[in-house]
Amino acid sequence: MSAPIMRLFATIVLLFAILVVWTSRWSVLDAKDLRDNALNKRPLLAQLHVKRGAIKAADGALLARSVRGPGGTFRRAYPSGALFGHPVGYAVIALNQLAGIERYRNDELSGQGDELGSLADQLQGKREQGDTVITTLDPQAQRIATEQLAATGSPGAVVALDPRTGAVKVMASSPGYDPNKLGDPGVFRALNSSGSGAPLLDRSTQSSYAPGSTFKVVTAAAAIDSGKYTPDSVIDGSSPKPISGVPLRNDLGESFGPITLTAAMTNSVNTVFGQIGEALGKQTMADYMRRFGFYSKPPLDYPADEMLASGERLNGRLLPVTSPQVDVGRMAIGQDKLAVTPMQMAMVVAAIANGGRLMTPHLADRIVDPDGRTVDRIEPQLASTPVSPQTAEQVNQMMRTVVESGTGTAVQLPGISVAGKTGTAEIGTVGANLTQPSFVAFAPADNPRIAIAVTVERSQGGFGGTVAAPIARAVLESLLS
Amino acid sequence: MSARNRELLGLIPASLLVTAGFAAVFIQQGSDQLSNLSLTYGAIFLGLCLAAHVFLRIALPYADPYLFPLVAVLASFGLVVIYRIDDTLARQQAQWFIAGLGLFVATIVFLRDYRKLEQYRYLIAAASLVLLCLPRVPGIGAQVNGAYLGVRIPGVFVFQPTEFAKIGIVIFLASYLRDTRQLLVAGARRIAGITLPPLKHFGPLLVIWGIAMLLLVVIRDLGSSLMFFGAFLAVLYVATSRVSFVVVGLALFGLGAWYLGTHVPHVTDRVDVWLDPLNAHRYPNVGYQIANSLFAQADGGLLGRGFGEAFLFLPGGGPILPAPQTDLIYAVIVNELGLVGAVAVLATYLLVAQRGFKIALLARDSFSTLLAVGLSAVFALQVFVIVGGVTNVIPLTGVTLPFISYGGSSLLANFVLLALLLLVSDRARREAEGAR
Numbered sequence: 001m002s003a004p005i006m007r008l009f010a011t012i013v014l015l016f017a018i019l020v021v022w023t024s025r026w027s028v029l030d031a032k033d034l035r036d037n038a039l040n041k042r043p044l045l046a047q048l049h050v051k052r053g054a055i056k057a058a059d060g061a062l063l064a065r066s067v068r069g070p071g072g073t074f075r076r077a078y079p080s081g082a083l084f085g086h087p088v089g090y091a092v093i094a095l096n097q098l099a100g101i102e103r104y105r106n107d108e109l110s111g112q113g114d115e116l117g118s119l120a121d122q123l124q125g126k127r128e129q130g131d132t133v134i135t136t137l138d139p140q141a142q143r144i145a146t147e148q149l150a151a152t153g154s155p156g157a158v159v160a161l162d163p164r165t166g167a168v169k170v171m172a173s174s175p176g177y178d179p180n181k182l183g184d185p186g187v188f189r190a191l192n193s194s195g196s197g198a199p200l201l202d203r204s205t206q207s208s209y210a211p212g213s214t215f216k217v218v219t220a221a222a223a224i225d226s227g228k229y230t231p232d233s234v235i236d237g238s239s240p241k242p243i244s245g246v247p248l249r250n251d252l253g254e255s256f257g258p259i260t261l262t263a264a265m266t267n268s269v270n271t272v273f274g275q276i277g278e279a280l281g282k283q284t285m286a287d288y289m290r291r292f293g294f295y296s297k298p299p300l301d302y303p304a305d306e307m308l309a310s311g312e313r314l315n316g317r318l319l320p321v322t323s324p325q326v327d328v329g330r331m332a333i334g335q336d337k338l339a340v341t342p343m344q345m346a347m348v349v350a351a352i353a354n355g356g357r358l359m360t361p362h363l364a365d366r367i368v369d370p371d372g373r374t375v376d377r378i379e380p381q382l383a384s385t386p387v388s389p390q391t392a393e394q395v396n397q398m399m400r401t402v403v404e405s406g407t408g409t410a411v412q413l414p415g416i417s418v419a420g421k422t423g424t425a426e427i428g429t430v431g432a433n434l435t436q437p438s439f440v441a442f443a444p445a446d447n448p449r450i451a452i453a454v455t456v457e458r459s460q461g462g463f464g465g466t467v468a469a470p471i472a473r474a475v476l477e478s479l480l481s
Numbered sequence: 482m483s484a485r486n487r488e489l490l491g492l493i494p495a496s497l498l499v500t501a502g503f504a505a506v507f508i509q510q511g512s513d514q515l516s517n518l519s520l521t522y523g524a525i526f527l528g529l530c531l532a533a534h535v536f537l538r539i540a541l542p543y544a545d546p547y548l549f550p551l552v553a554v555l556a557s558f559g560l561v562v563i564y565r566i567d568d569t570l571a572r573q574q575a576q577w578f579i580a581g582l583g584l585f586v587a588t589i590v591f592l593r594d595y596r597k598l599e600q601y602r603y604l605i606a607a608a609s610l611v612l613l614c615l616p617r618v619p620g621i622g623a624q625v626n627g628a629y630l631g632v633r634i635p636g637v638f639v640f641q642p643t644e645f646a647k648i649g650i651v652i653f654l655a656s657y658l659r660d661t662r663q664l665l666v667a668g669a670r671r672i673a674g675i676t677l678p679p680l681k682h683f684g685p686l687l688v689i690w691g692i693a694m695l696l697l698v699v700i701r702d703l704g705s706s707l708m709f710f711g712a713f714l715a716v717l718y719v720a721t722s723r724v725s726f727v728v729v730g731l732a733l734f735g736l737g738a739w740y741l742g743t744h745v746p747h748v749t750d751r752v753d754v755w756l757d758p759l760n761a762h763r764y765p766n767v768g769y770q771i772a773n774s775l776f777a778q779a780d781g782g783l784l785g786r787g788f789g790e791a792f793l794f795l796p797g798g799g800p801i802l803p804a805p806q807t808d809l810i811y812a813v814i815v816n817e818l819g820l821v822g823a824v825a826v827l828a829t830y831l832l833v834a835q836r837g838f839k840i841a842l843l844a845r846d847s848f849s850t851l852l853a854v855g856l857s858a859v860f861a862l863q864v865f866v867i868v869g870g871v872t873n874v875i876p877l878t879g880v881t882l883p884f885i886s887y888g889g890s891s892l893l894a895n896f897v898l899l900a901l902l903l904l905v906s907d908r909a910r911r912e913a914e915g916a917r
Contacts (some may be wrong), residue, residue: 002842004719005854009838012861016831019865020824022872026778027820034779039764039772041801042780045792 166359212423215334277332353448422464491550502561509789609649704878785819
């Protein structure tokens with residue numbers, strides 16, 4: 001009976017070999033797929049046990065921190081409540097919901113930055129702990145921007161950058177939400193439901209608006225930088241004027257006659273900029289728009305799907321400037337089908353303010369590990385050079401006259417020269433008198449430290465200079481004092 | 482070196498393992514009782530094993546020296562893993578371990594001449610069948626996940642009769658086939674290219690098959706049936722050397738399994754889940770267990786998370802892995818010790834089986850050989866059924882991982898199995914020694 005016993009044992013060995021193969025399959029060969037499987041709650045559970053790093057404002061104020069929950073888990077707390085809901089976002093690990101900086105910097109915050117380091121930590125028996133993200137945000141200015149936006153009674157957004165470095169100082173979107181309350185799935189549903197006013201939407205990067213006359217900054221920059229115009233070029237500012245075969249009117253039908261480009265900027269003369277747009281042509285306008293960052297998502301350290309590319313849009317899709325469906329004359333005055341985020345407009349004025357050099361905008365200043373060592377510092381980086389320093393200086397001068405004597409006098413600050421441009425897009429049905437006021441500015445004009453873009457979504461007959469400019473003024477005042 | 486001295490040395494790694502294991506779990510729990518308590522646990526365990534060893538020295542001096550240390554490794558490892566899951570359960574398991582050692586000693590004392598068992602083979606077979614049917618008796622039977630595998634003994638525990646029945650069935654088969662194996666082979670005829678044994682002698686075997694199938698229906702557990710039927714075929718094959726019997730047997734079993742897999746809802750569920758373990762539709766109910774078993778293994782990887790590092794509970798307190806201390810303990814092992822640790826555990830089981838088959842080869846009489854073959858086969862098949870279930874090689878069913886899973890019945894029965902193997906071994910080696 002010995003041969004059958006040997007064969008039987010061989011069969012048992014074979015069966016055990018199958019067990020080893022199958023165990024290898026799940027634990028090693030297919031492990032990655034299994035870990036990524038949507039049904040698998042373990043990676044989520046692992047994250048719950050990680051003490052995420054804090055998120056801090058530029059002055060060190062805590063914007064997000066981890067507090068102990070039951071059973072060795074952690075949950076997120078946001079000491080400033082709704083104030084930084086938008087740039088900071090939220091991390092509700094138990095519901096697998098992440099947004100904003102919490103999402104973009106998730107690897108650093110949850111300590112998964114580098115595999116080798118975490119392995120070494122594990123061998124030393126260290127509890128997993130994430131790195132702290134110190135942002136460039138200014139709590140005081142963020143508070144003023146949020147309060148001022150809320151006071152308009154309309155949704156809107158404010159973005160303020162340091163044009164020299166790209167550091168984002170203010171990123172406010174109204175209405176906001178309190179990220180502390182998102183642990184409740186019911187609250188999540190309520191905030192996402194229609195009729196909630198979409199408070200989770202970050203209007204500074206995710207909503208696109210008709211820029212109105214603020215876009216004339218781009219047109220003026222293209223006009224001068226292309227060499228076809230100077231600030232002193234004289235153009236016929238009478239109204240109406242046929243643009244693309246359809247008569248275009250100035251505000252209130254005002255007819256200016258022949259005026260300089262600077263004067264046209266100061267008084268926001270539509271017919272002049274419409275003609276310039278037609279004269280420059282679609283290709284030139286397209287080139288300059290791309291240089292300023294249009295037609296791609298802002299190079300911000302923020303989740304890509306929480307940002308929108310600016311440009312001409314038709315049925316929600318980007319439409320090239322060169323398309324026959326684009327009315328370049330009306331686009332040049334910020335109308336037609338232009339859809340622009342406040343972040344993009346802030347980038348435009350930041351580039352003008354910084355001598356034509358657009359710095360990559362960034363929210364994070366540095367990453368600090370649990371031992372207090374700085375592991376990463378976000379250095380200023382040049383994104384592009386849309387226009388020459390000379391062009392930038394000339395557009396700067398033109399924008400100063402807007403604040404000194406034009407449509408933007410409401411932004412004047414004592415002792416500080418401000419350069420700006422108003423915008424008032426008409427929305428809704430003709431005669432409803434609904435507007436979308438916006439304002440872009442930078443200051444001090446001779447040595448710019450702050451560039452700002454303000455958009456108010458809806459106003460009953462308000463103008464950029466009356467509704468949006470005062471908000472910009474308050475934020476600038478806070479940031480420059 | 483004498484067999485018993487080798488056994489003594491073999492116990493050292495087992496004790497080190499239990500000490501190191503408890504130490505690892507204590508460290509992970511951040512406990513300050515590390516220094517003395519883990520050593521105490523190791524010492525108590527070593528003391529118990531030494532006592533058993535001294536007993537073996539006196540009672541079975543010729544018995545296989547490796548079996549007991551191998552089992553001690555498995556049992557100590559099981560204790561550590563259970564402790565890591567739930568320390569209350571581990572204390573209970575330690576008590577079961579002591580009771581198991583007691584039953585082990587009693588078996589050896591009272592069954593010194595285990596061949597007496599042959600006289601009671603029909604009684605043993607009948608008792609085993611009654612045991613198997615007990616879980617279906619209303620009032621005392623306990624249904625777990627649709628299968629009828631337990632008998633509730635109020636206030637004590639849920640008794641698992643299959644664990645004991647498997648030994649009884651193997652004793653009966655070894656005894657019955659010792660008598661009839663010559664007849665089965667001699668009277669076989671070739672019909673349509675397949676060698677079939679004479680109906681007269683094969684009849685009882687068909688009855689066994691029928692009973693196995695019936696059991697499948699009664700206890701509704703594919704895995705247990707596979708274990709019983711596999712052991713039956715193993716003993717039958719060794720007794721007759723006829724592969725054709727095995728082929729026919731497997732075909733019949735396959736037929737029965739197919740019928741059940743397509744007609745009994747609870748078994749059908751298991752088969753569906755087996756075919757598509759990560760189906761999102763089935764995940765919230767029937768698929769949850771196997772899917773999380775696979776996720777736990779993926780979490781372990783090559784080297785594992787380390788003792789005490791695997792997630793066992795959801796934030797709400799519910800288990801992420803159902804039945805981690807019994808059915809899914811292998812998944813916990815892979816999670817914490819990785820593929821490497823799991824292979825080491827499987828290798829230990831394979832070594833136990835190898836010693837069992839070695840004993841069968843050494844045995845001088847047919848009953849002893851067939852008994853050793855049957856016990857080794859049923860032991861190895863039990864490991865295959867539960868590990869195969871947890872790794873989705875076969876549909877997952879509720880049998881225990883011998884000596885490691887939490888459970889009194891399992892531990893007691895497997896200690897009886899070990900005692901029988903050592904008894905056979907002692908006789909075989911004593912005779913071999915005497916013949917030299």
